[in-house]
Amino acid sequence: MSRLRFPSGSISRPIVFNLTLLGLLIAIALFGPMIWRVDPTSISITGRFAAPSQAHPLGQDEFGRDVLSRLIHGGRISLSVAFAAAAIAAVGGSIAGLVGGYLGRFWEFATLRLADVVLAFPPILLALLVASLFGPSVVTLISVLSVLYMPDFARIAYGETLSVKRMEYVEAMQALGAGTLRILFRTLFPNIAGPLLVQFSLTVSHAIIVEAGLSFLGLGIVPPTPSWGLMIRTARSFMEVNPIGLLWPSLCLVLTIFVVNRLCDSLQEAFDPRSSTRGIPFLIGRRRSSETTAPVPLVPAEEKARLAVENLRVQFATRSGTTTAVHDVSIDIKPGEILALVGESGSGKSVTSLSINGLLPAKIARIDNGRILITTRNGEVFDTAHADHKTLRRLRGSEVATVFQEPMTSLNPVYRIGDQIVEAILANRDVGREEAGKIALSMLQKVGMSDPQRRLKQFPHELSGGMRQRALIAQALSCDPSLLIADEPTTALDVTIQAEILQLIKSLQEESCGRMSVLFVTHNLGIVAQIADRVAVMYAGRVVETGPTGQIFAHPRHPYTRRLLECIPRLGEAGGEGRRLVTIPGTVPSSLNGIPGCAFAERCDMVQASCHEAVPPLVEVTSGLHKSRCFFWQSI
Numbered sequence: 244m245s246r247l248r249f250p251s252g253s254i255s256r257p258i259v260f261n262l263t264l265l266g267l268l269i270a271i272a273l274f275g276p277m278i279w280r281v282d283p284t285s286i287s288i289t290g291r292f293a294a295p296s297q298a299h300p301l302g303q304d305e306f307g308r309d310v311l312s313r314l315i316h317g318g319r320i321s322l323s324v325a326f327a328a329a330a331i332a333a334v335g336g337s338i339a340g341l342v343g344g345y346l347g348r349f350w351e352f353a354t355l356r357l358a359d360v361v362l363a364f365p366p367i368l369l370a371l372l373v374a375s376l377f378g379p380s381v382v383t384l385i386s387v388l389s390v391l392y393m394p395d396f397a398r399i400a401y402g403e404t405l406s407v408k409r410m411e412y413v414e415a416m417q418a419l420g421a422g423t424l425r426i427l428f429r430t431l432f433p434n435i436a437g438p439l440l441v442q443f444s445l446t447v448s449h450a451i452i453v454e455a456g457l458s459f460l461g462l463g464i465v466p467p468t469p470s471w472g473l474m475i476r477t478a479r480s481f482m483e484v485n486p487i488g489l490l491w492p493s494l495c496l497v498l499t500i501f502v503v504n505r506l507c508d509s510l511q512e513a514f515d516p517r518s519s520t521r522g523i524p525f526l527i528g529r530r531r532s533s534e535t536t537a538p539v540p541l542v543p544a545e546e547k548a549r550l551a552v553e554n555l556r557v558q559f560a561t562r563s564g565t566t567t568a569v570h571d572v573s574i575d576i577k578p579g580e581i582l583a584l585v586g587e588s589g590s591g592k593s594v595t596s597l598s599i600n601g602l603l604p605a606k607i608a609r610i611d612n613g614r615i616l617i618t619t620r621n622g623e624v625f626d627t628a629h630a631d632h633k634t635l636r637r638l639r640g641s642e643v644a645t646v647f648q649e650p651m652t653s654l655n656p657v658y659r660i661g662d663q664i665v666e667a668i669l670a671n672r673d674v675g676r677e678e679a680g681k682i683a684l685s686m687l688q689k690v691g692m693s694d695p696q697r698r699l700k701q702f703p704h705e706l707s708g709g710m711r712q713r714a715l716i717a718q719a720l721s722c723d724p725s726l727l728i729a730d731e732p733t734t735a736l737d738v739t740i741q742a743e744i745l746q747l748i749k750s751l752q753e754e755s756c757g758r759m760s761v762l763f764v765t766h767n768l769g770i771v772a773q774i775a776d777r778v779a780v781m782y783a784g785r786v787v788e789t790g791p792t793g794q795i796f797a798h799p800r801h802p803y804t805r806r807l808l809e810c811i812p813r814l815g816e817a818g819g820e821g822r823r824l825v826t827i828p829g830t831v832p833s834s835l836n837g838i839p840g841c842a843f844a845e846r847c848d849m850v851q852a853s854c855h856e857a858v859p860p861l862v863e864v865t866s867g868l869h870k871s872r873c874f875f876w877q878s879i
Contacts, residue, residue, distance in 0.1 A: 257505075257509040258506070258509040261502060261505045261506035261509050262506055264502045264505075264506075265502050265503060265506050268318065268322070268498075268499055268502060269322060271315060271318065272315065272318035272319040272322050272323075273319065275315035275316075275318075275319075276312075276315060276316060276319075279311060279312055279315060281299075281309045281311070281312040282309075282312070283308060283309065283312040283313040283315075283316045283317075283467075283469045284308065284467040284468075284469075285308060285309070286306045286307055286308060287303065287306075287307030287308070288306075288307055289307065290303045290307035291303065291304075291305055291306065291307050292304070292305065292481070292484060292485045292488075293307070299311065301314070301491055302485075302487065302488070304474075304477065304478070304485075304488060305477060305480075305481050305485070305488075310474075310488070310491055312469075313469040313474060314469075314471070314474070314491055314492065314495055316468075316469040317469040317470045317471045317473070317474060317492065317495075318471070318495060318499075320381065320454075320464055320468065320469065320470050321451050321454055321455065321470060321471050321472075321496075321499075322451075322499070323381070324381060324384050324385055324388070324450065324451075324454045325447045325448075325450035325451040325454060326447060326450075327385045327389075328384075328385045328388035328389045328392065328446075328450045329388075329392065329443055329446040329447045329450055331385070331389040331393075332388070332389045332390075332391075332392035332393040332395070332396055332446060333392075333396050333439065333442075333443050333446070335389070335393050335396070335397075336392070336393040336394065336395065336396025336397040336399075336400060337396050337397070337400045337432070337439055338400075339353075339354045339357075339358075339393070339396075339397045339400070339401075340354060340396065340397040340398065340399065340400025340401035340402075340403075340404060341400050341401075341404055341427050341428075341431060341432060341435075342354070342427070343355065343397070343401050343404075344400065344401040344402070344403075344404025344405045344408065345404055345408050345423075345426070345427060345431060346423075347605075347606060351401075354397055354401055355398075355401070357394075357397075358393075358394035358397045358398055359394075361390060361391065361393070361394045362394050369387070369391065373386075373387040381464065384454060384457065384464075388450050388453060388454070392446045392449075392450070395442055395446070396439060396442055396443075396446075399435075399438050399439060399442055400435060400439060403434075403435035403438055403439075404431055404435060407431055407434045407435060408431060410434075410652055411647045411648075411649060411652045411653040412430070412652065412653050412654055412655045412656075413426065413430055413431065414602055414645075414647065414653075415645065415647060415653050415654075415715075415718075416429075416430050416655075416666075416670075417600075417602055417639065418600050418602060418639050418640065418643070418644065418645040418728075419639055419640035419644065419666075419667045419670055419671065419718070419719075419722070420636045420637060420638070420639035420640035420641060420670055420671050421636075421639075421640075421666070421670045422636060422670075425670065429666065430655060433655070433657045433658070434655070434656070434657055441508070444503050444504050444506070444508070445504075447500075447503045448500040448503055448504060451471075451496060451499060451500060452496070452500075454470070454472060455470070455471050455472030455475060455492075455496060456472060457472065458470045458471075458472025458473045458476065459472045459473070459475055459476040460476075471492040471495055471496055472492075474488075474491070474492040475489060475492050475493060478492065548575040548576060548577055548578075548616070548618065549576050549577060549578045549580075549617070549618055549725060549726055549760040550574075550575060550576040550599065550615075550616070550617055550618075550726055550760065550762065551574075551575045551614075551615075551616040551618075552572055552573055552574045552575070552595070552598075552599070552613070552614075552615050552616075553573050553613055553614045553615075553616070554571045554572075554573055554612055554613040554614070555569055555571070555572040555573070555595065555598060555610065555612070555613035555614075555615065555628070556569060556570060556571055556572075556610070556611045556612040556613055557569040557591075557594055557595075557598055557603065557608060557609070557610055557611065558608070558609055558611045559607050559608050560607045560608075560609075561607070566833070566834050567611075567784060567834050567837075568591050568594045568608075568784050568834065569591045569594050569595055569598070569784045570591075570783075570784045570785045570834075571612070571613070571785070572591070572595055572613075572781070572784075572785065572786050573786065573861075574595075574779050574786065574789065576726070576760045576761075576762060577760065578725075578758065578760055579752070579755070579758065579759070579760060580760050580761075580776050580777065581749070581752060581760070581761040581763060581774055581775050581776050581777075582760075582761070582762055582763065582775065582776065582777050582778070582779060583763045583764075583765060583771040583774065583775035583777070583778045583779070583792070584596065584762060584763065584764045584765070584779050584781060585765055585766065585767075585768055585771060585778060585779070585780050585781065585807070586766060586780060586781035586782055587766055587782070587827075587831055588766060588831075589783075589830075589831040590766075590781040590782050590783065590784070590831060591781050591783070591784035591785075592764050592766075592781050593730060593731075593764060594608075594784075595781070596645075596728050596730050596762060596764050598610060598615060598627075598628065599615055599617070599627060599643065599728060599762070600627070600635070600639060600643055600645055600728065601627050601630065601632075601635040601639075602645075610628045610629075613628060614626050614628050614629075615627045615628040617638060617642060617643060617726065618725075619638075619642050619725060620642075620725050620758070625638060640667060640670060640671040640722045640724065641671040641672075641722050641723075641724065642724055642725050642726060643724055643725075643726045643727075643728065644719035644720065644722065644724035644726070644727050644728070645719060645727075645728045645729075645730060646712075646715050646716055646719045646727065646728070646729045646730065646732045647715070647730050647732070648730055648731040648732065648734050649734075650703070650708060650711035650712045650714070650715050651703060651704075651708075651711060653715055654703040654711060654714065654715065655703075656702065656703055656704065657702075658702075659699065659700055659701060659702055660687075660698055660699055660700075660701055660702070660703065660706070660714050661680065661683050661684075661698075661699030661700060663714075663718060664682075664683035664686060664687075664699075664714070664717055664718045664721050665679045665680055665683050667718050667719075667721050667722060668682050668683065668721050668722060671722040672722055680699075682721055683699060683717070683721060684696065684699060686717035686718075686720060686721045687699065687713075687714070687717050689717070689720075689751070690713040690714075690716050690717045690720075690747055690751070691713065691743075691747060692710060692713050692714070692717070693710075698710065698714070707740075708736050708737075708740065709736060709740035709743065709744065712732060712733070712736060712740070712744055713744070713747070715732070716732070716744075716747065716748070716751070720751060724759065725758060725759060725760065726759070726760050726761075726762065727748075727752075727759055727760070727761045727762070728761075728762045728764070729748060729761060729762070729763045729764065730764045731764055731765055731766065732744060732748075733745060733765075733770065734765075734766075741770065742773075745770060745773050745774050746773075748761065748763070748774060749773070749774050761774075763775060768796075768807050768808055768810075768811060769811045769812075771792060772792060772796060775792045776791070776792060777789065777790065777791055777792060777868075778790065778791075778792050778795045780795070780801065780803065780804050780807070782803050782831070782842060782843055783831055783832060783834060783838065783842035783843070784834055784842075785842065785858075785872060786861060786872065787801045787803050787804070787843065787861075787871070787872040787873070788800060788801040788803070788804045788870065788871045788872065788873075789861075789868070789869070789870050790865075790868055790869030790870060791868070791869065794865065794869045795869070796808065798865070798869075799879060800864045800865075800869065800871035800873065800876040800879055801843075801871045801872060801873045801876065801879070802843060802847045802848065802849050802873065802879065803827075803843045803846075803847075805879060806825075806827045806846075807827075809825045810824070810825050810826060810827065812824060827846055828846055829845055829846040832845065838858075839855065839856070839857075839858075840853075840854050840855040840856050840857055840858060841854040841855070841858060841859055841872075841873075841874075842858075849875055849878065849879070851874075851875070853874055854874065858872075859872045859873050859874050860872065862876075864876050864877075
């Protein structure tokens with residue numbers, strides 16, 4: 244499809260065509276009276292139902308008034324009422340739905356209950372009641388229509404926000420330190436704009452019809468002010484004498500509604516860059532200077548580790564009761580160190596990583612015990628387990644950055660790659676947009692992106708999986724964080740790209756000259772040896788073994804770690820033959836009702852009676868901080 248080029252991007256031909264038609268209708272309504280200078284209220288008894296003439300191209304009505312002039316003035320009234328009511332309803336309802344869906348709690352209750360109250364009244368009857376009480380006028384009509392249509396926008400925005408806010412690219416913006424307003428209007432709103440645009444088109448169309456209907460009933464526009472509804476009302480009474488009088492206002496209504504619907508359908512496609520029509524990018528504003536103030540430390544700077552998690556316990560509220568997802572986890576990462584957090588799905592490693600950044604779902608999850616201490620470059624130490632939202636925002640992005648598992652859902656589908664990296668930079672660094680663009684380009688070059696200048700202008704769906712993951716890493720590192728959390732960043736990639744991403748993270752960490760620490764979350768021990776300095780193995784919410792990577796691989800001291808190592812495929816072993824793939828029988832047990840003893844006991848080939856009676860402590864088994872949570876670690 245051919246496109247017309249504009250400074251802000253490309254706009255498709257259907258949008259330009261429909262926008263031109265609507266603009267033409269609005270221009271006729273606004274400037275038509277200046278060109279066709281005929282008084283729409285001038286009465287001429289001798290000209291009643293006169294046929295079209297040079298002086299009156301569309302004829303005259305029952306009072307001898309010029310039909311063309313009344314159509315032009317009536318269009319001004321109808322369009323003003325419809326667009327004003329729809330705009331007020333769209334702004335108010337969308338904001339209410341966004342805030343209610345994203346913040347929840349009181350805001351959610353207020354949004355839904357107020358919408359229910361308004362929707363409880365039949366729309367037309369409520370409009371008739373208000374118009375009867377306050378009298379028919381343009382202001383009354385706009386006010387009542389705005390109130391009537393606002394719940395529709397609020398409910399749509401609320402529902403769409405609930406589905407979008409769970410996406411990883413929203414969590415990514417939170418992890419980058421973006422504020423609530425920025426997330427609401429820069430991240431969430433562009434992704435729910437499509438349904439709201441459709442609703443806006445329906446609202447404008449419906450408002451035009453309702454205005455015409457109320458005017459038809461005598462409760463809308465007051466005569467002799469012209470209105471398409473009034474014209475239909477009077478023309479209906481004289482259909483047998485002058486049938487063409489009913490045609491013109493009806494034709495204006497149908498044409499206007501058709502053009503509005505076509506335009507908004509085109510705009511909906513434009514807001515989705517994955518459709519055949521390229522999207523119109525939103526402009527990203529500069530970071531506010533008020534966000535550049537230095538954070539205030541919560542605890543004294545006495546910890547040497549970049550990250551120190553102490554006795555962390557995280558609980559989730561479920562319909563069946565409270566379950567503990569993380570049990571007294573303690574890990575630490577020194578400056579310039581890479582720690583791999585390993586375990587099966589459901590072991591608690593992702594919950595642990597989300598706790599560090601304060602990204603746990605507030606409605607169902609809570610940190611019941613422990614501290615999460617993050618040491619900044621300046622030596623200040625913050626406990627993110629008990630930090631407020633403002634402090635977490637200042638740490639996210641600038642000190643702690645996160646790379647999530649699936650790049651297609653972690654990147655915002657309606658923003659270009661360059662805009663998303665620039666967004667992260669503007670949210671965390673005191674630079675202008677031009678400087679942020681240069682930093683974004685240099686970061687794409689640093690992560691090995693081919694043709695980075697072109698990639699900046701592309702959308703996520705236009706990149707391969709490996710390129711998207713590189714873009715995510717570039718976004719996370721663009722603010723020069725001191726701690727990078729990589730939450731299974733290679734799971735969805737093929738082995739070739741996986742190896743490239745691992746090497747990229749390793750090389751970027753080495754280039755930081757020991758400044759950046761990395762928490763690498765994975766379920767695959769096979770890739771840990773390529774990247775990690777130390778390993779922490781988790782099972783059923785507990786750390787069961789931790790130590791230097793070499794010792795863990797050479798001398799595992801927990802049955803679960805040993806079984807994980809046995810699950811690594813090995814080809815061409817002794818004798819020139821491979822071996823059958825080994826699996827661990829059973830699944831990770833549920834912690835809903837509590838596990839009295841060792842959680843791995845039901846799947847362990849070394850289990851004894853004492854394993855079911857008490858939870859083994861995490862004890863040091865060799866020098867070099869190698870620890871195991873097993874009663875019989877010496878037998879392994």
